[in-house]
Amino acid sequence: MKRRILTPIVATAALVLTACSGSADGSSVEAEPVNDQVTTLSHPTIDGLEISFEQQPESLVMDCYAYSSLYEYGLEPDALFGYDCENPWVMGDADISGIEKIGQDGEINMEKLAELRPDAIIGQGDEDGWAWFDEDVNAQLMQVANFIPLPSGESVDENIDDTREVANFLGADTESAEIAQSDADYETAKQEFAEAAEGKDLSFMFASPTKEMLYTAVGFNQANLLEELGVTIVGPSAPESGSSWGSVAWEEASTYPADVILAESYDSENGFTTELWDNLPAIEAGQISGWSSKGAMTSRAYADWLSELAGQVESYDKVV
Template sequence: MLTKNGTKPNTARALAVASALAFFISACSAENGADTSTDGSSASGDTDTNVEGVTFQHPTIEGLNLEFEKQPEHLVMDCYAYSALEHLDITPDAVFGYDCDNPWVMGDTDISEVEQIGKDGEIDMEKLAQLRPDAVIGHGDADGWSWFDDDVNKQLTSVTTFIPLPDGDSIEENLDGTEKLGEFLGADLSDEKLSTAREDFKSAKEDFSKAVEGKELDFMLTSPTKEMLYTAVGFNHANFLEELGANIVGAQPPAEGNPWGKVAWEEASSYPADVILVEGLDEQQPFSAELWDSLPAVENDQLAGWSSKGAMTYYAFAKWLQGLAQQVKEFDKLH
C-alpha cells in the first residue's frame, strides 16, 4: 500500500541496496546502449528510427528522449507498469514493486509466471544484474523510480535506462501515453482487442454521464485510515469524473507536497457526499471506524471502489467506469 503523499513512502529499511548496486554496475556493460537526452524538444511519444538506433520521446515529460541502440526487448517492470502494459501484450522478464497482489491495481494481470525480484520497496539487485535488462519501467520520473533514494537511482540509471510511466495532467493523456509506450515496445495498436477497448471506454463515458445526469450527486474520492480521512480533490480521477458530470467534494489539496487533502475524522461530516469512492475497496473486509460508519453514504451503502494507481489502459478504465455507472443508477441523493 502506498503512503498518502502519492509518491514516496518511508522505505529506509527496504532500500539498503547500495552495495548490491555496485555489483550491478560491475556486471552490466555499456553495451546496453541507452542514453537519456533532455534537449527541450516537444514530447510526442514518437519513435525515431535511424542507423544509430531508436529514440523514445516520452509522451508526458517534455524533452525526455530515451535513446537505445535497438528496440528494448529485455524488460523489468514494477507492477504498476506491468498492469498497464500486459493488455498491450508486453511481458517483462521480471517484476518488482508495490501492489503486485492488489486486484485493484493488477486487475486480470497474472504475475504467477513472471519472476518477481522484489516486493514493495525492496529489489534483489544481484538478480537484476543477472537479467541485464535493456530498460526498467515503472512509476517515477526522469530521475528514476519513485521509491528509490536519489543515489540509488543515479547508479541504476548509469547502467540501464529507466522509462517512467506516463503521468500527465489527465486520465486520457495517460491512457494515450501508455499506448505510445506500448507501441514503442512492439505493441500493435491496430489489434482488435485494443480497438474494442477504446470503443468500450467511449461508451462507458457516455453511460456514466447519463447515469449522473439530473441526480446532482456529490462524489468524494477517499482513502480512509484509522488516523485520518484522505480525499482526492484535484486528482486525475476526480477531474475525469467531474468532466463527465459528477460533482466532486472533499478537502482541497495542499499547495505543494502531499497531494491528498487531509480531513480529521471529527470534520468528516462537513464534506457531505452522496457517493463515496474508497481506494482499494474490499467488500469482504471493508474499512470501519465509528465516524466513518456514521457518514450517510456509508450508512446507505452508496460506496464504490477506485485506485489512484490502477492500470492505465482503456480496457481497465472502461471496465471500472461502466461498473460505476451501473452502481450510480441505483444511488440516491442523500443531502
C-alpha cells in the same frame, strides 16, 4: 526547455574507448561507425526527456503499475518489483504467477536485476528514476539499464494515449482489433455513466481512509473524469506543496458531505471501518464503491470501471 538524453552507460563507455584508441605505433585509429539501430523514445509527458537505446528494447523489467498498464498490449516483463502486485484494483486480470519477483514494495534485489541485464526498466517515477527509491539506489538501477517513467499527464484520456505511445515504442501492437474494441467500450461507458448520473445531483468523494486521517483525491485525474461526466467532487484540496492528497481529521470529515464515496482499492468483504467513517451518510446508505489512483492506464480498465460504476449509480440516491 529542460533536455536530458539517456543512453545505456555500458554502450556509451564502449564508444568512448573506441574513439580514443590508437594503434601500437601511436597513430590514431578511426572510431567504428555509430550503431545505426539506435532508437530513441521522446517521453510523452516529461518535456525534453529522450531515452536512447542501442536497439529496440526487448528484455524488460517493470514495476507492477507498469505491467498493469502494458499487459493489455501483450508486453510481459522478465521480472517484476514494486507495490500492489497482489492488488486486484491495480493488476486486474494480469497473471503474474509465472513472472519472477525481484523486489517487493520499496525494495529491490539489485544483484538479480544486474544478472537479468534488461534492456529497459519501466515504472512510476521521473527522469531521475523510480519514485520510491532514493538517489543512491536509482543511480545503481540506471547503471543497469535505462529507466522509462510511466506517463503522468493531466487527464485519464491523455494518460491512456501516452501509455499507448510507450507500448508502441516497445514494439507492441497498439492498433489491434482488441484495442479498438476497448476504445469503443470506454466511450460507451462514459456515456452510460453520464446518463446514469444525469439529474441526480450526486456528490462524490474519492477517498483513501486510514486510522489517523481521511485522505481525499480532489483534482486527481479520475475525479476530474467523473466531474466531466456530470457529478460533483467534494473533499479538502491538496496542500500547495508536498502531497497531492487532501486530508481531513476524522472529527471534521462530516464537513465534506458526499452522496457517494469511492474508497481506494475497496474490498466489500474486508472494508475499512471506524465509527466516524461508518457514520458518514454515504456509508450509512451503502453508497460506496472503489477506485484506484495507480491502476492500469488503459481503455479496457476504465471502460470496465465506469460501466460497473454506472450500474451502481442508477440505484444511488441523494442523501446529503
